[in-house]
Structure formats: structure tokens, C-alpha cells
Amino acid sequence: MFGPAEEDYRVSAPDRVAQPADSPAPPVRYEVGGSGVAVITLNRPERMNGWGGGLASGFFRCMDDAEADPDVRAIVVTGSGRAFCAGADMGDLSTISAATVDAAADTDVGKLVGERHPHFVMTMRKPVIAAINGACAGMGLTLALSCDVRFAAAGAKFTTSFARRGLIAEYGISWMLPRVVGVGVASDLLLSGRVFLAEEAAELGVVNKVLAPDQLLPHALGYADDIAANCAPSSLAVIKQQVYEDTMLSVFEASNRAEKLMHESMTRPDFIEGITSFFEKRPPNFPPLEKEDAS
Known part of the structure; x- marks a missing residue:
């Protein structure tokens, strides 16, 4: 059975620095295992790992570290808490019912997504495996699709959501999703914006495999370990x-x-x-x- 021991992973140098007990947790955690697998964890569980609030810049910085480290041969991306990434963190626009069109129009979309688009992950030289531990919506689904292989926890909820928020298919998902599942399925998921569970995601080809929640990360790590050791x-x-x-x-x-x-x-x-x-x-x-x- 896949699954290295947790103690086989070390945190990155910045996270090893002593911090005050009341200091906030980093929005992204970075750990490297002795087998050559880096684990990048989206770490804003109180915001369902919403894409924003330093998470985007932290994610790209960790990906750069993994790409540059010759000891790293594969990368696993996952989330903390009950979500993988529930979409973009719209900040003040979370109260959109009280906002005006002008207020929404003032949102800097470039700052929201960060300095790069999620498809940057596809340009990396090292394989990236998504361990989708929970809710995966909007920008979170775009991020997951940019990974090379996807595993999901049983019962995890997925949705493109854009059409139901008055938005369009963002940041390359209209290119990625049809190539993963075909035009017909992609049209269904993008046009309806409906919620579907991990089990259907596997049937549609959105994810490669569904596992019990407690087996998700061990399986993803074991899969990455096998690549690191043999490829x-x-x-x-x-x-x-x-x-x-x-x-x-x-x-x-x-x-x-x-x-x-x-x-x-x-x-x-x-x-x-x-x-x-x-x-x-x-x-x-x-x-x-x-x-x-x-x-």
C-alpha cells in the first residue's frame, strides 16, 4: 500500500524558523520528503483555502522552490481542512448582494489570480499530483486541472460555478476541461455550473481515482514516491x-x-x-x- 511515514517529510527552511505562538499560520505549507517528493498544502482552512490573501503568491513561491530543488522529483498539492480550494476569495465582494456593479468592476482581477495563471503548473518540468481532499470549485477546479494527475477523497464536491455567479470560464479552464473530459462533458459542467461529487468526477474522467479520505494523501504520496524512485x-x-x-x-x-x-x-x-x-x-x-x- 502506498504511504510513507509522516516523519519522512521535513518542512522548508522558512517554516523551521521559530515563530511566536500567536503568529498566524502560513497560507501555504511546504514540506519535502526524503524520497524526493514535495508536498504543498493550501493552508487557509478558515476561508476554505480561497485563492487570495497571500495564498496565490505563497503557492507560486513554493512551486518555484520545488522546481529549483534538485532533490525534488515530484510534487503533491493538497488542501488543509475540509476544502482543496473553494474558488477565488473575493474579499469584500463576499457581500456582493450589497455591492454595486461599479464596486465589482473595481476589483483588480490580476491581483486576485496572482502574478501567474494556474496553467503555469503545466509548464513545470516535474510531475504535479493533486490530492483533492474536499471542496474544489471555480479557481480551485482550474488549479486541479492544471495538475498532471488528480486523486480525490470520496464525497468531495466539485463545481465550475462560473455561470451561476455571472462569470465566464476563467484562466484556461475552457481549454483544459475539454481536453481532459471531452467537449460534451465539459459543456455540461461549464454551462450548468452544477455540483457533482468525486465519484461522478471519476466516472467523467475529471479525476483519476477516488479514495477514502484517510487514504487520499498516503495514496498520492505513494504514487509520487514511485515516480521519484523509478522515473x-x-x-x-x-x-x-x-x-x-x-x-x-x-x-x-x-x-x-x-x-x-x-x-x-x-x-x-x-x-x-x-x-x-x-x-x-x-x-x-x-x-x-x-x-x-x-x-
């Missing part, structure tokens, strides 16, 4: 690039590009190690991702 970081980086960039190409262009990339992969030491470890029936010992691998 070449250089291969992971190129495969992620292929998966997302090839959607913009024809099958002929994608196949021709793959032939070139395959030849390049066979010139790396990782290929020799992968073949040798297979025949020697031992775990591979792949080197960490280096800066020149980014290209």
Missing part, C-alpha cells in the same frame, strides 16, 4: 512538455517531433541506466534534473 527526471520533463504542447500540433507533427526527442533521449546517460537497471533487476539510479535539461 528519470529528464524523461518526465520532456514527456510533460510533449503532453501539453502536442495538443497544439497535428498527429503528424507530434509524431515527427517525438522521433527527434526519442533520438535525443537515447544519447543521455539516463537511457543506459534505465536499460541496465532493468536487466540487472534493480531500482534505477537516475541523476537529478539539471539546468540544461530545461530545454
Whole structure:
């Protein structure tokens, strides 16, 4: 059964600094396990991990740390409390019934989403696994879809919600969702804005697997541990690039590009190690991702 011990994970350097007992918890927690898996936890449970209030900038900073750390080979993103991310934290507009159109129009959407859009996650060289522990709505669903693999806790609630709030499909979800589940299902979920549970999300292909709440994070960590231990970081980086960039190409262009990339992969030491470890029936010992691998 997947699931490393909790003590196998260490917090990042900033979180290890002694803080006053009454100091607020960081909006995002960052931990790194000895196996090479980073865990990024959205940590505003009192706001259902709403996207805002320093959470967005903290998330991107932690993702940058994970991307830059050669010891990190896979990333798990989850939430604290009863939500993964219940959407954008609209701040004063939470009392929208008393607000005017002019007040809403003054909202700085750029500041709300942060310095980058969620699809930034797709450009990372390392695999990102979402462990969706609870409510996943609006911006939260967009964030989950930008991850490479998604696991969900049984009973977790999902919704696009935009149409029911007088909004549009935001920050790339109109591109992501049809590619994950198909145009017909995406149209249903986006146009109706209806709530659906994790079990239906798995049937529709929104998530890869549903697990009991107490098994969600151990399973996600075990899945990430397996990738970290057995997959070449250089291969992971190129495969992620292929998966997302090839959607913009024809099958002929994608196949021709793959032939070139395959030849390049066979010139790396990782290929020799992968073949040798297979025949020697031992775990591979792949080197960490280096800066020149980014290209």
C-alpha cells in the first residue's frame, strides 16, 4: 500500500524558523520528503483555502522552490481542512448582494489570480499530483486541472460555478476541461455550473481515482514516491512538455517531433541506466534534473 511515514517529510527552511505562538499560520505549507517528493498544502482552512490573501503568491513561491530543488522529483498539492480550494476569495465582494456593479468592476482581477495563471503548473518540468481532499470549485477546479494527475477523497464536491455567479470560464479552464473530459462533458459542467461529487468526477474522467479520505494523501504520496524512485527526471520533463504542447500540433507533427526527442533521449546517460537497471533487476539510479535539461 502506498504511504510513507509522516516523519519522512521535513518542512522548508522558512517554516523551521521559530515563530511566536500567536503568529498566524502560513497560507501555504511546504514540506519535502526524503524520497524526493514535495508536498504543498493550501493552508487557509478558515476561508476554505480561497485563492487570495497571500495564498496565490505563497503557492507560486513554493512551486518555484520545488522546481529549483534538485532533490525534488515530484510534487503533491493538497488542501488543509475540509476544502482543496473553494474558488477565488473575493474579499469584500463576499457581500456582493450589497455591492454595486461599479464596486465589482473595481476589483483588480490580476491581483486576485496572482502574478501567474494556474496553467503555469503545466509548464513545470516535474510531475504535479493533486490530492483533492474536499471542496474544489471555480479557481480551485482550474488549479486541479492544471495538475498532471488528480486523486480525490470520496464525497468531495466539485463545481465550475462560473455561470451561476455571472462569470465566464476563467484562466484556461475552457481549454483544459475539454481536453481532459471531452467537449460534451465539459459543456455540461461549464454551462450548468452544477455540483457533482468525486465519484461522478471519476466516472467523467475529471479525476483519476477516488479514495477514502484517510487514504487520499498516503495514496498520492505513494504514487509520487514511485515516480521519484523509478522515473528519470529528464524523461518526465520532456514527456510533460510533449503532453501539453502536442495538443497544439497535428498527429503528424507530434509524431515527427517525438522521433527527434526519442533520438535525443537515447544519447543521455539516463537511457543506459534505465536499460541496465532493468536487466540487472534493480531500482534505477537516475541523476537529478539539471539546468540544461530545461530545454
